[in-house]
Amino acid sequence: MGYVAVEAGEDVIQRAEELFEKQRVDGESDQLSVEQVDDQFSRLTAQAMSEGGLYAPRLAAIAVKQAQGDTAEAAFLLRAYRSTLERWGSSRPVETAELFTTRRVSPAYKDVPGGQVLGATKDYTQRLLDFELTDDDGTDPTEEWDAEPEDPPQLRNVMEVLRDQGLVHNPETGSDEDQPGTPFDATREPITYPAPRAAVLQELARGETGAVTALGYSELRGYGQVHPTLGEVRTGDLPVRIEHPYTGDEVEVTRASVTETECVVPIYEKADDPQFSFGYGLVFGRNERKAIGMSILDAAIQLDGDAPAQDAEFVLDIVDGIDSFGFIEHLKLPHYVTFQSILDRIRSIRERTAAASSGDDAPVQEVSADD
């Protein structure tokens, strides 16, 4: 036969995988080490952890390397691994005022308790391609500084200032019905609508960065009303504590790098007691764009209006990168059975149309299930 379908057995799968591995270094350079990925591509590993829903920088570095830098694929590797792990317990809730803050800006106020902490950022520099990186000798530009490095401070949340004045709406989070006080867990329970806010926040936190950004942007672009003021955006390390299995004491086991943002939207739902609507974003690693997008979407979904990003079902159905990437790419699979079925329909309809336009009666369709 002159036609070879996308068919074959395990040999072909094996060879395709080997070719992929061969391409890992497309040139003469050395392979990246996992340490290098971990140390130098923290934005990539952060995105993989955030979308994978697993905080594990070392595993994320392996995933990023294995996926050759494809964040969707890396997040997928982490998720697939995560789902095989036994669940030993839950961490204790932590107040984010405890965040060891390396960067915090508050767009809402000129100055805030604890001050604006710019931290490490390129936000305000010119985006000029830096040709010197082609020959980088790794010098540390802060070497000459005469300031002593300080431990990152723990700062009061800016939103507390507004909360103290009663200006911010405090939305219900929604607990697991069977276990009051436990947040809903979408990895263990399928979501049905209306979804509790805990489920919304969880799915947004695991959402694909580009999708969260795009849907959040849709609100700003005019397909919605949510143009928030950010109380603050901050990054740093959050202590993770569990209850000790034997002593019952609370112990810190690690710290997780996160980006957090809280926003308010001037939409006054209660005419008699006007308050700001509130939106929240928290993601693993340094990813301010996603955290802000998440806070917009949280606020938008609470509005429950007619704009696309205000429909919880629409947003949560499409925001997950593992779902969307899988289904988009499944179109590469063979579809010749369904296509044959479509060909049959279109030919049948064209025959009918042709017969009708030539003045004949439409051909009688006698084909039925029992033929």
Place this chain on the structure above:
Amino acid sequence: MTDGRSVVPDAESVDDLLDGVADDGLAGYNYAYLDEHTKREVRRATLKAIALPGHQVPFASREMPLARGWGTGGIQTSLSLLGPEDAFKVIDQGSDESVNAANIRRLASRTADVETTTDATDASVIQTRHRIPEEVLDDDQILVLQVPITDPLRRVDGSDDANRRRHAHKNYSKMWVALYENVVEYGEIKLSSRYPVLVDDRYLMDPSPIPRWDVPKLDDADNLCLFAAGREARIYAVPPHTEVEPLAFKDRQFQVERFPDQACANCGSEDTFLTEVETDDGDRRYACNDTSFCEKRRANPDLSKAHHRDGNDHAWGPATDPSVPDGPTENSEGGERE
């Protein structure tokens, strides 16, 4: 953690613990990949689905080492059912040799230590993407169909929330209107695969993107059909001997795909689902889509689709061989409107 002391909440004994890490299949993973708790949960959803034919049962779909949309629901369902004594067949678009079928089969044989087969009559569990085998399935066989889109009503409304209410009230008027509009616009119903069916005169069901050719096989079948969607986290079922009626009108009957004057270029069959192939020299040829049955027919062109059953049993599917009496496929009025 339930009491703050137990470190492995689900284990009931030390043996449970050891079984959990036993090296039956892929080292470091549980037998059949999924942990026992997950498998139990999938089986519970499956039982509920069997009890409510055609109703979509939500389950907490796990992340699998296959991309979502590539059979993750099917493989979770298969792995929750498989034991070492089973024979497992996987087909993708009618073929055992498709790369994705090979990949799924490899996962099952590596983790569940299960025997695999390409013979539909030998398999106890068959996972399939978009086809039902040509050979008639028996009451001791389970067909697991991979499902990309769970709700037939999504053709008329994108919101599953709204559609769940329609299912609750058996309110399928919007679907009927859409089909009627089809007839007005095109003269006939233009749905190709994923043809909506009414199950047990209660739930409207998406039979997965099987061709219309395979839809009649669901009606009053001897075997259990399970439909599983990993990405959409739903399982549904057609139990054996359940009435399944494709939606149609009295004057616009349900039609299967037609292959006028065509036979399989390989085995000569005229009673199987064919797919067309455009060749390098500009020809178009038709060949059996079910590759494993086609091979049998090449050896024995007169082989009945019910050859493995006791002669007096009915064959299924359209245009079946006349030597075998038809099954109870008399048109009922369940799914038709005047």
